[in-house]
Amino acid sequence: MEIRIHGRGGQGVVTASKIIAEAAHFEGYYSQSIPYFGAERRGAPVQAFSRLSDKPIFRVSQIYHPDIVMVFDLSLIKIPEVLSGLKSNSFAILNSKNPLSVAKNVVYVNATDIAMNNNLIASGLPIPNIPMLGALLKTNIPISYEAMLNAIEQYFGEKEETFKAFEEGFKKSKLARLKFKKRKIKRDIDIRCELPVSYPCEGVAGRTDLWRFVKPVIDANKCNKCMNCWLHCPEGVIMESEDAVVINYDYCKGCMICKEVCPRDAITAVGGEVQCIKF
Numbered sequence: 001m002e003i004r005i006h007g008r009g010g011q012g013v014v015t016a017s018k019i020i021a022e023a024a025h026f027e028g029y030y031s032q033s034i035p036y037f038g039a040e041r042r043g044a045p046v047q048a049f050s051r052l053s054d055k056p057i058f059r060v061s062q063i064y065h066p067d068i069v070m071v072f073d074l075s076l077i078k079i080p081e082v083l084s085g086l087k088s089n090s091f092a093i094l095n096s097k098n099p100l101s102v103a104k105n106v107v108y109v110n111a112t113d114i115a116m117n118n119n120l121i122a123s124g125l126p127i128p129n130i131p132m133l134g135a136l137l138k139t140n141i142p143i144s145y146e147a148m149l150n151a152i153e154q155y156f157g158e159k160e161e162t163f164k165a166f167e168e169g170f171k172k173s174k175l176a177r178l179k180f181k182k183r184k185i186k187r188d189i190d191i192r193c194e195l196p197v198s199y200p201c202e203g204v205a206g207r208t209d210l211w212r213f214v215k216p217v218i219d220a221n222k223c224n225k226c227m228n229c230w231l232h233c234p235e236g237v238i239m240e241s242e243d244a245v246v247i248n249y250d251y252c253k254g255c256m257i258c259k260e261v262c263p264r265d266a267i268t269a270v271g272g273e274v275q276c277i278k279f
């Protein structure tokens with residue numbers, strides 16, 4: 001299950017995504033939380049992605065076809081990406097007094113009011129993430145009230161107003177089944193077909209091999225050149241040469257995603273590599 005959250009800097013988008021992942025973990029699922037910042041400042045649009053699955057999750061991309069989209073600030077729905085990729089059975093959770101026909105299943109709640117009434121305010125602005133997490137439970141997400149509450153407590157400690165905001169978000173949110181016609185959004189492209197090819201090069205921080213403390217080494221005898229590692233390497237440093245799959249160690253950061261996704265167990269993490277900084 002894939003959940004995409006849209007909001008603004010300061011609304012607790014990234015925190016909500018982490019809490020969802022934590023709650024899913026309490027339920028026995030594998031889970032993942034990925035933040036995505038544009039300009040890192042209050043008020044700027046922010047996205048975060050959560051995934052949960054009963055199997056290990058190898059996908060580490062953004063979410064393009066969410067099962068659930070959460071919108072913390074209604075003014076954002078003017079941005080085409082916010083509602084893009086919704087499936088016919090997807091849920092939209094809106095911080096809104098009224099339902100809007102943006103999906104077939106719409107959960108709506110006035111999370112801003114709930115946040116203000118419970119003093120979830122930072123620098124004068126309400127933080128709607130906790131009541132929105134309450135509303136999330138009105139969807140088909142396989143997370144119980146208790147697991148979500150535990151995850152919230154884990155993050156914030158025992159805070160009565162936070163628990164109350166969560167409870168109110170759950171109780172006051174409503175599910176509407178609406179007639180929904182999938183809108184053709186101009187920029188709604190399947191980005192997977194449009195991935196630009198880029199090559200690693202030295203940036204302002206210099207070569208990224210200095211970040212690495214373990215090194216992925218490919219066993220050519222096991223490798224069948226399926227290129228799954230190439231597909232998943234976030235640095236684009238895996239290449240196919242004439243007779244082998246090779247890694248550009250000048251830029252490999254040692255994240256070991258390649259090792260995780262290799263179906264032939266052909267990649268080993270070699271530790272203890274000493275790095276030298278040349279001045």
Ligand code: SF4
Pocket residue numbers: 218222223224225226227228229230245261262263264265266267
């Ligand atoms: S994923 Fe494994 S088997 Fe496939 S190309 Fe990479 S190293 Fe080889």
Ligand code: SF4
Pocket residue numbers: 216232233234235236237238247251252253254255256257258259
């Ligand atoms: S360790 Fe990470 S950066 Fe290095 S080759 Fe593997 S996936 Fe790419």
